[in-house]
Amino acid sequence: MSTIRGARERARIEVTAAIKDEARKQLAAEGAAKLSLRAVARELGMVSSALYRYFPSRDDLLTALIVDAFDAIGAVAERAAKEWGGKEREGKAPHAERWIAVACAVREWGLAHPHEYALIYGSPVPGYIAPMDTVGPASRVGLVFIDIVRTASRAEELAVPPLAPELRSDAERMTAEFAEGVPPAAVAALVAAWAQLFGLISFELFGQFNRVVEAREPLFRQAAGELARSVGLRAVEVEPHQR
Numbered sequence: 001m002s003t004i005r006g007a008r009e010r011a012r013i014e015v016t017a018a019i020k021d022e023a024r025k026q027l028a029a030e031g032a033a034k035l036s037l038r039a040v041a042r043e044l045g046m047v048s049s050a051l052y053r054y055f056p057s058r059d060d061l062l063t064a065l066i067v068d069a070f071d072a073i074g075a076v077a078e079r080a081a082k083e084w085g086g087k088e089r090e091g092k093a094p095h096a097e098r099w100i101a102v103a104c105a106v107r108e109w110g111l112a113h114p115h116e117y118a119l120i121y122g123s124p125v126p127g128y129i130a131p132m133d134t135v136g137p138a139s140r141v142g143l144v145f146i147d148i149v150r151t152a153s154r155a156e157e158l159a160v161p162p163l164a165p166e167l168r169s170d171a172e173r174m175t176a177e178f179a180e181g182v183p184p185a186a187v188a189a190l191v192a193a194w195a196q197l198f199g200l201i202s203f204e205l206f207g208q209f210n211r212v213v214e215a216r217e218p219l220f221r222q223a224a225g226e227l228a229r230s231v232g233l234r235a236v237e238v239e240p241h242q243r
Contacts, residue, residue, distance in 0.1 A: 016054055018044060020068065023061055028115045032125045035062060059128055062119075066130065067137045069116040073109050074140025080105035081144050095152040096225060096233040102144055103197055103224040104217075110201045117205060121198055139178070142194055149190060149231055150181045158232040161189045186232050193227040 022040045037058055041051040055061040084101045110117040119125075120138070152158040163171055163185035171184035179187045200223055203209050204216050213219050 012054070019051060019054055019061070020064060023065055024115065027065070027119060032062065032119050032128075037061065062125060062128055063131060063133060065116070066120055066134050069113070069120045070134065070137035070140065072113070072116070073106060073120075074137060074144075076105050076109045077102050077141045077144040081148065095148055095155075095157060096228040099145065099148050099228040099231075099233055100221060100224045102141075102148070103227075104221060106141060106197070107201050107204075107217075107220055110205055114205055117201070121202060122206075142190075143178075145190060145194060146179050146182060146187075149186050149233065150179070152233055153182055153186065157234065158183070158186060159234065160185050161230060161232050163188055183232075189231040193231050196227055197224065 019040060022043050023035060025043075026035050026039060035058055037051055037055065038048050040061070041048045044051075055064065080102045081098060084098045110121075149158065153160075160183045167188050168184065171188040174191065175182060175184045175187045179190070182190070200220055204213075204220070209216055
């Protein structure tokens, strides 16, 4: 009985993966707003009623794709932070370098997966309301950056940025909700830096830098360093030949 159940579970996993793969092809060709369960079923040689047993609605399929994309980019950020953390970099600014390494890894994922990036950071899909299932995966990248700043703060290597009095209440609330152990002023700066990092990636990915910036990776790396400094991380030292 367990052998039959195992075979069924494997078959379900395989069919689910095939459905999501075909849906991603539709995202690339038509965009998220035109994603159709019937079209996915047709391309896979399935009847619609069979596909509905895996994803009862278009929104359920969209949610699965969104969660997968957030988990993928989150895993990239976490891996970059972990790999950097295992290296010794004497004489440099470790926390800022770690920040830049994570930012660059996130950018590389976005450039390699433009349609999935657009799904999670592009224009909202008309009529779709993301459920709570997406909140945890969507937080993964941000939590990596928060951990970098928290680590610097605990090591007393964080230059806490200024905070406008009008932002004090919001900053303290955000600290309590998702950034315990980080000074509220740094949390406010983190939110601004997070938005700017993804703004830079979106500008590059969606063509706003065309005929404007050619050296896009150096621009991004420099901007990521400035944003690291804006949240209180010590600036990365630049070698004389790089100035």
